[in-house]
Amino acid sequence: MDAVVYIGHGSRIMEGNNQFIAFIEEVKKEINISVQEIAFLELASPSIDETMEKIIMAGAREILVVPVLLFAAAHFKRDIPEELLAVKERFPEVSFYVSKPFDLHPKMIDLVLKRIEEKRLKNDGAILLVGRGSSDPEPIGKLKEISKHVQQKLDCPVYPAFLTAGQPGFIDELEKLQLEYNKIYVVPYLLFTGRLLKRMESKIENSEKEVILCHPLKYDCFMKEVLVEKMEEQLMSLVKECLA
Structure with missing residues (x-):
């Protein structure tokens, strides 16, 4: 090569x-x-x-x-x-x-767990795993699979959501979860700091309940x-x- x-x-x-x-x-x-x-x-x-x-x-x-x-x-x-x-x-x-x-490599699931554990000190609240979204159904389904794996690992409710395309949408799902939970951990399944992350930060700042934004994936080891x-x-x- x-x-x-x-x-x-x-x-x-x-x-x-x-x-x-x-x-x-x-x-x-x-x-x-x-x-x-x-x-x-x-x-x-x-x-x-x-x-x-x-x-x-x-x-x-x-x-x-x-x-x-x-x-x-x-x-x-x-x-x-x-x-x-x-x-x-x-x-x-x-x-x-x-x-x-x-894709669905086990270490990518480990990375999501790592990002949650950086912010979540005890077994409380719900987790909202947020992907970019796509018109292609494959990445939508894959993120939902990751959510299920994380839920099994942590034995707590984990919900998927999407920022640009795919259902449920991030804003709608966050608002719905605030009716059910007092604390929500939002995990951006994004590679880097960008406009989508800034948009998420702005929305979370105006939340009525305790919403904690975890770090994005950020090209981890x-x-x-x-x-x-x-x-x-x-x-x-x-x-x-x-x-x-």
């Missing part, structure tokens, strides 16, 4: 982009490939096209593409493949190998371990193909 390109979502808030860059710098230490670069899907630079052109012009022909995404939704299924196809049309001699998103594992799985599958 000649190079690795890590693809982040990108944010208008620079803090979120810096969090991604710092995370990838730690991941790079675990990967024995000399050329490792980053790219963003939107809202930040460099773009996928810019990064790919840079490393291809420097000689890369086999490239491991690492989407740093929570689930396989539209960005993974449509946007990244379209970007890579456009690059492939310009540089047909180049091969791309794409690793999978974090658990996530580094999962990402490296996903990369190694993709590389191993290529070795098996060569030996077959």
